[in-house]
Amino acid sequence: MTSNHDLLDRRHRAVPRGVATASPVFVDRAQNGEIWDIEGRRYIDFASGIAVTNTGHRHPKVMAAAAAQMDRFAHVAFQVTGYEGYVALAERLNALAPIADARSVFFTTGAEATENAVKIARAHTRRSGVIAFTGAFHGRTQLTTAMTGKAVPYRTPGMPAAAGIAHVPFPIPHHGVTEEDSLRALAHVFKADMDPSEVAAIVIEPVQGEGGFYQAPLSFMQRLREICTAHGICLVADEVQTGFARTGRVFAIEHYGIEPDLIPIAKALGGGFPISGVIGRAEVMDSVAPGGLGGTYGGNPISCAAALAVLDVIEEEGLCARADAIGQTMVQRLHQFRQSNSLRPIGDVRGLGAMVAFELVRERGGHEPDPDATKAVTAAALDAGLILLSCGYYANTIRLLAPLTIADAHLHEGLDMLEEALKDKGMKAAQ
Numbered sequence: 001m002t003s004n005h006d007l008l009d010r011r012h013r014a015v016p017r018g019v020a021t022a023s024p025v026f027v028d029r030a031q032n033g034e035i036w037d038i039e040g041r042r043y044i045d046f047a048s049g050i051a052v053t054n055t056g057h058r059h060p061k062v063m064a065a066a067a068a069q070m071d072r073f074a075h076v077a078f079q080v081t082g083y084e085g086y087v088a089l090a091e092r093l094n095a096l097a098p099i100a101d102a103r104s105v106f107f108t109t110g111a112e113a114t115e116n117a118v119k120i121a122r123a124h125t126r127r128s129g130v131i132a133f134t135g136a137f138h139g140r141t142q143l144t145t146a147m148t149g150k151a152v153p154y155r156t157p158g159m160p161a162a163a164g165i166a167h168v169p170f171p172i173p174h175h176g177v178t179e180e181d182s183l184r185a186l187a188h189v190f191k192a193d194m195d196p197s198e199v200a201a202i203v204i205e206p207v208q209g210e211g212g213f214y215q216a217p218l219s220f221m222q223r224l225r226e227i228c229t230a231h232g233i234c235l236v237a238d239e240v241q242t243g244f245a246r247t248g249r250v251f252a253i254e255h256y257g258i259e260p261d262l263i264p265i266a267k268a269l270g271g272g273f274p275i276s277g278v279i280g281r282a283e284v285m286d287s288v289a290p291g292g293l294g295g296t297y298g299g300n301p302i303s304c305a306a307a308l309a310v311l312d313v314i315e316e317e318g319l320c321a322r323a324d325a326i327g328q329t330m331v332q333r334l335h336q337f338r339q340s341n342s343l344r345p346i347g348d349v350r351g352l353g354a355m356v357a358f359e360l361v362r363e364r365g366g367h368e369p370d371p372d373a374t375k376a377v378t379a380a381a382l383d384a385g386l387i388l389l390s391c392g393y394y395a396n397t398i399r400l401l402a403p404l405t406i407a408d409a410h411l412h413e414g415l416d417m418l419e420e421a422l423k424d425k426g427m428k429a430a431q
């Protein structure tokens with residue numbers, strides 16, 4: 001029988017190190033909130049393939065929709081011959097998104113979605129400037145890496161400095177950046193780097209994903225909307241990680257009561273099948289001439305069928321309300337963990353719906369990040385049977401991304417495993 005160890009060895013010889021894998025586990029099969037590796041070991045999944053399987057692994061409705069589409073055709077390219085699934089998905093998303101008179105276009109990855117949102121904004125405004133935020137993550141293509149607000153490990157040697165892209169500090173008060181500081185920094189960018197009349201887009205994740213699950217304050221987002229409107233700048237809400245019920249709403253931007261101009265989407269939309277897209281105001285979306293948008297695989301028919309089923313499941317199973325319930329359970333347990341002297345020191349605990357995270361800090365009651373403890377806890381969790389992901393501008397955040405369909409028993413089992421991981425040997429090392 002092939003072992004994880006053997007496959008890891010083969011992987012190291014066959015795959016470049018640039019594709020990092022968080023755990024040395026090779027998957028055999030998965031169902032809803034559980035994963036089994038090729039050695040038969042079972043894990044609870046609190047990663048959801050990085051916020052993709054909000055509807056769980058192999059949701060029966062999603063699998064059936066994909067299988068039915070596979071029986072008809074797998075690919076024709078929407079740019080060659082159309083098919084109803086693409087149009088139906090666009091209609092569905094246009095109706096769901098908080099944008100009046102919306103249009104949708106589909107791609108394959110999140111990076112393509114954010115990159116195309118900028119392309120559309122540039123075409124609409126006929127300007128090139130882009131403003132993004134520190135800690136932001138928008139993808140790994142050259143443009144989206146340049147927009148990403150963390151140099152290591154994303155900027156590769158030889159990448160040119162990102163002309164026309166400026167970063168403003170994302171407001172995180174407990175790390176010393178208030179909302180006012182961020183707005184002041186934006187005003188400095190407008191003075192020093194690019195006049196507002198040169199800016200095509202301000203791109204922001206309503207809740208930063210890879211950056212550490214920091215939520216943009218309500219008044220901050222509202223102020224950005226006002227600034228964008230005043231200067232004719234497109235406000236782009238990157239919902240690649242926050243979308244599709246994760247935060248307790250279909251789109252996180254719904255928490256803010258504002259209309260963005262463009263919303264890049266991906267990840268959970270396909271329930272495990274690759275699909276991404278941009279939803280935007282018709283007037284903005286139609287700025288790109290025919291032939292300027294698309295891609296051979298964009299809006300693949302199997303992925304469109306799966307995505308339509310994902311949207312059904314979100315509605316039928318009340319996954320927005322379920323996200324809130326899961327989030328409450330998690331946050332409550334994390335607060336208990338924070339009180340416990342026998343566990344590693346936990347700093348900030350935060351969550352919007354089931355987008356929940358906590359920080360590991362050097363001292364109880366402090367805010368100084370502890371990236372080593374963070375690595376130790378994710379490793380100990382894996383030993384205990386829990387798949388976890390870390391993240392964060394300061395590399396000290398652990399994010400909890402359980403499928404929204406997870407069984408209660410598995411949710412509690414996963415949290416028990418996390419408690420175990422927090423007390424692991426590291427405590428002794430830390431003393």
Ligand SMILES: Cc1ncc(COP(=O)(O)O)c(C=O)c1O
Pocket residue numbers: 050109110111112114137138139140205209210238239240241242266267
């Ligand atoms: C907010 C956000 N935007 C864009 C991306 C890039 O998506 P992909 O990895 O599918 O290219 C990610 C991926 O984590 C993300 O979290």
